Amino acid sequence: MHLYLVRHPRPIVAANTCYGRADLAVAAEELAAARASLLPVLPKNALLFSSPLRRCSELTESLAQTLGCPTPTYDERLAEMHFGDWEMRTWDDIPRAAVNAWARDMVGYQPGGGESVLQVAQRVRAFRDELTTLNVEHAIVICHAGTIRLLAACEHGLSIPEMALYAAQKPHKIRYGELLVVDC
Structure with missing residues:
Protein backbone atom coordinates (compact mmCIF):
# COMPACT_ATOMS: atom_id res chain seq x y z
CA MET A 1 0.00 0.00 0.00
CA HIS A 2 1.12 3.54 -0.76
CA LEU A 3 0.33 5.73 2.22
CA TYR A 4 0.09 9.45 1.39
CA LEU A 5 0.70 11.36 4.62
CA VAL A 6 -0.29 15.04 4.45
CA ARG A 7 0.33 17.62 7.15
CA HIS A 8 -2.47 20.13 7.56
CA PRO A 9 -2.02 23.75 6.37
CA ARG A 10 -0.70 26.39 8.77
CA PRO A 11 -3.39 27.07 11.40
CA ILE A 12 -4.43 30.48 12.64
CA VAL A 13 -2.43 30.71 15.88
CA ALA A 14 0.10 33.10 17.37
CA ALA A 15 3.77 32.20 17.02
CA ASN A 16 5.42 30.47 19.99
CA THR A 17 2.10 28.88 21.08
CA CYS A 18 1.89 25.32 22.33
CA TYR A 19 -1.00 23.59 20.59
CA GLY A 20 -1.92 20.01 19.92
CA ARG A 21 -5.60 19.16 20.32
CA ALA A 22 -6.72 22.78 20.12
CA ASP A 23 -9.23 22.91 17.27
CA LEU A 24 -7.75 25.67 15.12
CA ALA A 25 -9.03 27.01 11.81
CA VAL A 26 -6.93 27.64 8.70
CA ALA A 27 -6.91 30.87 6.69
CA ALA A 28 -8.55 30.54 3.26
CA GLU A 29 -5.31 31.39 1.43
CA GLU A 30 -3.38 28.68 3.35
CA LEU A 31 -6.07 26.14 2.52
CA ALA A 32 -6.06 27.13 -1.16
CA ALA A 33 -2.26 26.90 -1.40
CA ALA A 34 -2.17 23.43 0.19
CA ARG A 35 -5.00 22.22 -2.03
CA ALA A 36 -3.31 23.53 -5.19
CA SER A 37 -0.01 21.82 -4.38
CA LEU A 38 -1.59 18.50 -3.39
CA LEU A 39 -4.21 17.93 -6.09
CA PRO A 40 -1.70 17.12 -8.86
CA VAL A 41 0.17 14.54 -6.76
CA LEU A 42 -2.50 12.73 -4.73
CA PRO A 43 -4.13 9.59 -6.17
CA LYS A 44 -7.70 9.74 -7.37
CA ASN A 45 -10.40 7.55 -5.78
CA ALA A 46 -8.21 6.61 -2.80
CA LEU A 47 -9.51 6.01 0.69
CA LEU A 48 -9.21 9.25 2.63
CA PHE A 49 -8.63 9.40 6.38
CA SER A 50 -8.32 12.53 8.50
CA SER A 51 -7.86 13.85 11.96
CA PRO A 52 -11.19 15.38 13.02
CA LEU A 53 -9.50 18.66 14.01
CA ARG A 54 -10.54 21.59 11.78
CA ARG A 55 -7.07 22.29 10.43
CA CYS A 56 -7.20 18.80 8.88
CA SER A 57 -10.91 18.36 8.18
CA GLU A 58 -11.12 21.61 6.18
CA LEU A 59 -8.41 20.35 3.81
CA THR A 60 -9.98 16.88 3.70
CA GLU A 61 -13.36 18.26 2.67
CA SER A 62 -11.80 20.47 0.01
CA LEU A 63 -9.90 17.53 -1.56
CA ALA A 64 -12.36 14.64 -1.23
CA GLN A 65 -14.83 15.47 -3.97
CA THR A 66 -12.25 16.70 -6.49
CA LEU A 67 -10.19 13.52 -6.03
CA GLY A 68 -13.30 11.34 -6.28
CA CYS A 69 -12.62 9.78 -2.90
CA PRO A 70 -15.29 7.87 -1.04
CA THR A 71 -16.69 9.61 2.04
CA PRO A 72 -13.70 10.52 4.24
CA THR A 73 -13.19 8.74 7.55
CA TYR A 74 -12.48 11.04 10.51
CA ASP A 75 -10.53 9.14 13.11
CA GLU A 76 -9.68 10.46 16.60
CA ARG A 77 -6.58 8.27 16.61
CA LEU A 78 -5.06 10.63 14.01
CA ALA A 79 -5.42 13.74 16.20
CA GLU A 80 -2.32 15.52 17.45
CA MET A 81 -1.00 14.95 20.96
CA HIS A 82 -3.00 16.57 23.75
CA PHE A 83 -0.84 18.95 25.76
CA GLY A 84 -3.31 19.28 28.65
CA ASP A 85 -3.12 22.64 30.40
CA TRP A 86 -0.19 23.64 28.18
CA GLU A 87 -2.62 23.97 25.25
CA MET A 88 -2.75 27.49 23.79
CA ARG A 125 -0.20 2.19 15.76
CA ALA A 126 -3.74 0.84 16.28
CA PHE A 127 -4.94 3.01 13.37
CA ARG A 128 -2.09 1.90 11.13
CA ASP A 129 -2.57 -1.79 11.97
CA GLU A 130 -6.27 -1.52 11.14
CA LEU A 131 -5.48 0.34 7.92
CA THR A 132 -3.19 -2.42 6.67
CA THR A 133 -6.04 -4.95 6.94
CA LEU A 134 -8.07 -3.02 4.33
CA ASN A 135 -5.92 -4.32 1.48
CA VAL A 136 -6.02 -1.17 -0.66
CA GLU A 137 -3.40 0.16 -3.06
CA HIS A 138 -3.56 3.82 -1.94
CA ALA A 139 -4.67 5.62 1.20
CA ILE A 140 -4.45 9.33 1.98
CA VAL A 141 -4.09 10.44 5.61
CA ILE A 142 -4.42 14.13 6.49
CA CYS A 143 -3.13 14.74 9.97
CA HIS A 144 -0.41 16.39 12.07
CA ALA A 145 3.40 16.41 12.19
CA GLY A 146 3.48 14.27 15.34
CA THR A 147 1.08 11.74 13.86
CA ILE A 148 3.04 11.62 10.60
CA ARG A 149 6.29 10.99 12.46
CA LEU A 150 4.68 8.09 14.30
CA LEU A 151 3.07 6.63 11.17
CA ALA A 152 6.42 6.80 9.39
CA ALA A 153 8.11 5.14 12.41
CA CYS A 154 5.67 2.21 12.06
CA GLU A 155 7.48 1.20 8.89
CA HIS A 156 10.74 0.51 10.74
CA GLY A 157 9.38 -2.62 12.45
CA LEU A 158 9.76 -1.09 15.90
CA SER A 159 7.81 -1.94 19.03
CA ILE A 160 5.40 0.77 20.22
CA PRO A 161 7.84 2.10 22.88
CA GLU A 162 10.69 2.10 20.31
CA MET A 163 8.42 3.81 17.78
CA ALA A 164 7.55 6.50 20.35
CA LEU A 165 11.22 7.04 21.20
CA TYR A 166 12.18 7.18 17.52
CA ALA A 167 9.53 9.81 16.79
CA ALA A 168 10.28 11.82 19.94
CA GLN A 169 14.03 11.98 19.36
CA LYS A 170 13.95 12.74 15.66
CA PRO A 171 13.37 16.46 15.01
CA HIS A 172 10.75 16.99 12.36
CA LYS A 173 11.07 19.13 9.28
CA ILE A 174 7.56 18.47 7.98
CA ARG A 175 6.22 21.71 6.52
CA TYR A 176 2.58 22.71 6.65
CA GLY A 177 0.76 21.16 3.69
CA GLU A 178 3.69 18.82 2.95
CA LEU A 179 3.21 15.33 1.53
CA LEU A 180 5.23 12.30 2.60
CA VAL A 181 4.67 8.99 0.77
CA VAL A 182 5.37 5.78 2.66
CA ASP A 183 5.25 2.29 1.16
CA CYS A 184 3.75 -0.17 3.62
Missing part, protein backbone atom coordinates in the same frame (compact mmCIF):
# COMPACT_ATOMS: atom_id res chain seq x y z
CA ARG A 89 -0.17 28.86 26.23
CA THR A 90 3.02 30.43 24.95
CA TRP A 91 6.08 28.26 25.41
CA ASP A 92 7.56 31.07 27.51
CA ASP A 93 4.55 30.85 29.86
CA ILE A 94 5.06 27.14 30.58
CA PRO A 95 7.29 26.59 33.64
CA ARG A 96 10.83 25.70 32.58
CA ALA A 97 10.93 22.88 35.14
CA ALA A 98 7.94 21.23 33.41
CA VAL A 99 9.56 21.53 29.97
CA ASN A 100 12.79 20.07 31.41
CA ALA A 101 10.85 17.16 32.94
CA TRP A 102 9.43 16.39 29.51
CA ALA A 103 12.90 16.62 27.95
CA ARG A 104 14.16 14.03 30.47
CA ASP A 105 11.33 11.61 29.60
CA MET A 106 10.17 12.36 26.05
CA VAL A 107 8.23 9.09 25.78
CA GLY A 108 6.45 8.73 29.13
CA TYR A 109 5.95 12.29 30.37
CA GLN A 110 2.48 13.79 29.97
CA PRO A 111 2.95 17.50 29.18
CA GLY A 112 0.41 19.63 31.00
CA GLY A 113 -1.29 16.48 32.26
CA GLY A 114 -2.26 15.57 28.68
CA GLU A 115 -0.96 12.63 26.66
CA SER A 116 2.48 11.09 26.57
CA VAL A 117 4.17 10.29 23.27
CA LEU A 118 3.78 6.62 24.23
CA GLN A 119 -0.01 7.03 24.51
CA VAL A 120 -0.15 8.76 21.14
CA ALA A 121 2.03 6.02 19.61
CA GLN A 122 -0.38 3.36 20.88
CA ARG A 123 -3.41 4.94 19.22
CA VAL A 124 -1.54 5.77 15.99
